[in-house]
Amino acid sequence: GSAQPAETKVAAEEPEPTLYEQLGGEAAVKAAVDGFYVKVLADDRVNGFFKGVDMDRQRAMQTAFLTFAFGGPNHYEGKDLRAAHAHLVVKGLNDTHFDVILEHLGATLKELGVKDELIQHAADVANSVRGDILGKEKK
Numbered sequence: 001g002s003a004q005p006a007e008t009k010v011a012a013e014e015p016e017p018t019l020y021e022q023l024g025g026e027a028a029v030k031a032a033v034d035g036f037y038v039k040v041l042a043d044d045r046v047n048g049f050f051k052g053v054d055m056d057r058q059r060a061m062q063t064a065f066l067t068f069a070f071g072g073p074n075h076y077e078g079k080d081l082r083a084a085h086a087h088l089v090v091k092g093l094n095d096t097h098f099d100v101i102l103e104h105l106g107a108t109l110k111e112l113g114v115k116d117e118l119i120q121h122a123a124d125v126a127n128s129v130r131g132d133i134l135g136k137e138k139k
């Protein structure tokens with residue numbers, strides 16, 4: 001008979017690590033930004049919104065999006081998401097575009113070997129601010 005491993009149980013008091021921590025924290029965000037950035041800017045369904053936007057701000061947006069989707073610390077507290085995207089809503093930003101961004105989020109995380117369950121979690125977090133990004137009326 002083989003002995004059971006002694007440490008199969010997770011202590012009940014351990015707080016659930018955030019998705020950000022589970023994915024690998026800041027390093028994971030950096031790795032994801034590179035892949036995500038390329039996908040978004042190569043996609044004609046959404047890259048029009050980034051035309052004329054300087055590279056630093058594009059990268060800031062990608063990093064903010066992913067950090068947010070990972071449930072990590074929000075480094076952009078000064079600027080609310082509704083205000084940051086209002087001029088894009090005027091240009092036609094809608095659910096279709098938001099879905100494209102989620103599609104690239106999923107593909108990027110999949111390439112990095114992230115489990116489907118965590119990818120779904122990241123999408124849920126992003127969806128929680130969909131209404132703000134798209135300038136929908138607050139419920």
Ligand code: HEM
Pocket residue numbers: 046049050053056057058060061064065066068076079081084085088093097098101126127129130133
């Ligand atoms: C969870 C969803 C999202 C988050 C957390 C997010 C986050 C942000 C933040 C923090 C900024 C401001 C960056 C800065 O001021 O330097 C920004 C800007 C921007 N976002 Fe998003 N974003 C989201 C969704 C989207 C979507 C769906 C699109 C378009 C398909 C988009 C396109 C842009 C663009 C083009 C800018 C730059 C605007 C400009 O400087 O003129 N974002 N985003």
